[in-house]
Amino acid sequence: MNWLLVGIIVAATTVGEILQAIGMRHHGEVHDFRPGAIGRMLALMSRNRYLIVSVAMMAVSFFAFMSLLSISDLSFAVPATAITYVLETALAKFLLKERICWGRWAGAMLVACGVALLAL
Amino acid sequence: MHTESARLLIKTRVFTALVVLSNVTGNLSLSWGLRRVGRLVSVSPLVYIQALFDPWVALGVALLIIWLLSHMTMLSWADLSYVLPVTSVGYALAALAGRFFLNEQIGLARWAGIALIVAGVSIVGRTSVRTHSHAAGAAR
Numbered sequence: 001m002n003w004l005l006v007g008i009i010v011a012a013t014t015v016g017e018i019l020q021a022i023g024m025r026h027h028g029e030v031h032d033f034r035p036g037a038i039g040r041m042l043a044l045m046s047r048n049r050y051l052i053v054s055v056a057m058m059a060v061s062f063f064a065f066m067s068l069l070s071i072s073d074l075s076f077a078v079p080a081t082a083i084t085y086v087l088e089t090a091l092a093k094f095l096l097k098e099r100i101c102w103g104r105w106a107g108a109m110l111v112a113c114g115v116a117l118l119a120l
Numbered sequence: 121m122h123t124e125s126a127r128l129l130i131k132t133r134v135f136t137a138l139v140v141l142s143n144v145t146g147n148l149s150l151s152w153g154l155r156r157v158g159r160l161v162s163v164s165p166l167v168y169i170q171a172l173f174d175p176w177v178a179l180g181v182a183l184l185i186i187w188l189l190s191h192m193t194m195l196s197w198a199d200l201s202y203v204l205p206v207t208s209v210g211y212a213l214a215a216l217a218g219r220f221f222l223n224e225q226i227g228l229a230r231w232a233g234i235a236l237i238v239a240g241v242s243i244v245g246r247t248s249v250r251t252h253s254h255a256a257g258a259a260r
Binding site: 027051058062066070088098099101107113 | 147150151154157158168171184188189191192193195196197199200201202204205208211212215218224229230232233234235236237238239240241242243244245246247251252
């Protein structure tokens with residue numbers, strides 16, 4: 001049961017965050033942090049198709065995560081879901097065309113190993 | 121160009137802190153609340169809605185909404201492959217929070233994991249925040 005939930009969380013989070021990155025890139029850089037501007041930003045974001053699907057995916061992942069937390073330790077649940085992070089770095093390179101220099105790969109690998117150790 | 125990248129870096133640091141703090145406190149509060157609610161595995165949404173009436177669960181959800189929004193805002197200018205590892209310092213903090221607030225045990229392996237995460241994050245933190253060409257940059 002634990003690992004089924006982890007699978008659901010990983011799939012939903014990966015798709016959700018990639019779509020979030022695509023959607024926010026369409027939105028453009030956020031500059032203005034006054035309350036009125038934040039309100040306008042939220043209104044714009046709620047009409048962005050990528051972000052709508054992304055939030056739906058994040059909701060699926062969230063409820064699966066809540067279930068996982070109710071039957072296992074926080075210190076198992078959080079690191080186990082970090083597999084997403086390896087998948088997403090690879091997808092960021094191929095789908096989002098980000099240039100991933102050696103520092104980022106090295107850092108990514110260290111974090112992945114660290115997270116794996118946390119799950120022991 | 122120089123002041124532009126400095127400005128971007130400060131903005132990124134502030135949002136990294138916001139993303140990490142809201143995530144760690146949100147998960148902690150949720151975990152604490154769900155311990156009181158009990159086992160929660162169901163396809164029916166009613167069970168989850170009922171759990172929201174626990175104040176700790178509600179606080180956790182509110183913090184995680186802040187997390188989602190600040191994470192999204194940060195992605196409007198920063199690379200996903202930058203945001204992901206840098207905000208994963210939260211994993212290390214989550215383990216420490218589990219240790220100090222929920223009395224979960226941290227063995228040698230977990231301490232080593234925390235150290236590796238912190239090392240990885242500090243390496244990625246030195247790379248540039250944005251490598252993709254930003255189409256919307258022209259809208260400025």
